[in-house]
Amino acid sequence: MNKVKKRSNCPVSCSLDIWGDKWSLLIVRDLMFAKECTYGDFLKSAEGIATNILASRLLTLEENKIIEKLEHPDSKAKVLYRLTRKGIDLLPIMIEINLWAEKYLTIPDDRKAMLKKVKNDKPRFIKAMTKELEG
Amino acid sequence: MNKVKKRSNCPVSCSLDIWGDKWSLLIVRDLMFAKECTYGDFLKSAEGIATNILASRLLTLEENKIIEKLEHPDSKAKVLYRLTRKGIDLLPIMIEINLWAEKYLTIPDDRKAMLKKVKNDKPRFIKAMTKELEG
DNA sequence: AGATACACTTGCATATTGCAAGTACAAAGC
DNA sequence: GCTTTGTACTTGCAATATGCAAGTGTATCT
Secondary structure: OOOOOOOOOOHHHHHHHHHOOOOHHHHHHHHHHHOEEOHHHHHHOOOOOOHHHHHHHHHHHHHOOOEEEEEOOOOOOOEEEEEOHHHHOOHHHHHHHHHHHHHHOOOOHHHHHHHHHHHHOHHHHHHHHHHHHHO | OOOOOOOOOOHHHHHHHHHOOOOHHHHHHHHHHHOEEOHHHHHHOOOOOOHHHHHHHHHHHHHOOOEEEEEOOOOOOOEEEEEOHHHHOOHHHHHHHHHHHHHHOOOOHHHHHHHHHHHHOHHHHHHHHHHHHHO
16 A cells, blocks of 8 residues: 655655645645544545545555644544644645635635735744644 | 546645646646656656656646647647746745755755755745746 | 444445557658 | 658556445444
8 A cells, every 4th residue: 555656756756756646635734724633524524535545645644754643632532633743844835735726716715814814924824833733 | 538526615625626636746847947848858757657647637737727838949740838827826836845855855956956046035036937937 | 231433444336547559740851 | 752750649458546335343422
């Protein structure tokens, strides 16, 4: 399952080998907005990821140290996922994707509000959100 | 072939629906570095894209106005592809991917040199490169 | 103890990708 | 003009990945 088939030495290509499929960045997005998610939380997202794909992507992301598991405070049956520092550092990419989408696609209002703050002071926003996700 | 299957209203999801596969961003990358490419140029890239996938991706990217075709000055048998403004505006995303990769993966020296300029003054770099790609 | 919640697995149909070969047309060479 | 080469794709088919439905194992709830 975890075939690390590196297509070339290009950093873009290598990055895409890790998280460049249709689903991984959506998992990262959920974790950026919610900070921590359970397996069930991911399944609830609007895009409707299949359970086997979700399990497979969570594993790959964990192997690549983008996310990590931790114990749920309420129950041992639940698992919490959260971003590692490596995963949190995908935030600038995520922000630029949102900015591009704002320019060329339609975008919901709540997201627009966030982007307003981003555009006001991007480095500040990134620093603040990074700190929040780390904490 | 051109099924626009929108998974949700999330801008990240919608963006990935357009160029979020393993190959599209590599095509965009080639066009950012080379400005204009022929079909054969894309095939020469290190990752080794299959001809049918390339044709399919070029079509999708063209349909989504990320790239456009133009006549090759030398020959009517050749086709030149280049980025539209919408495609050029993917540059900030491309840059952030490179910066992330620089931090967490190994990255070739020539790319490092470029990133040095980026880090010196990111908005300036983006503006200059955008202008060059538009011209 | 039995039911329920949660995090996955498994099996199988469908869709996408990857590879090899082929086609169509323009240009270059003889 | 006729063949050969270069370029941009298409086509066919095998391999792989995805999507869906159902099932499994463990922990908690009653």
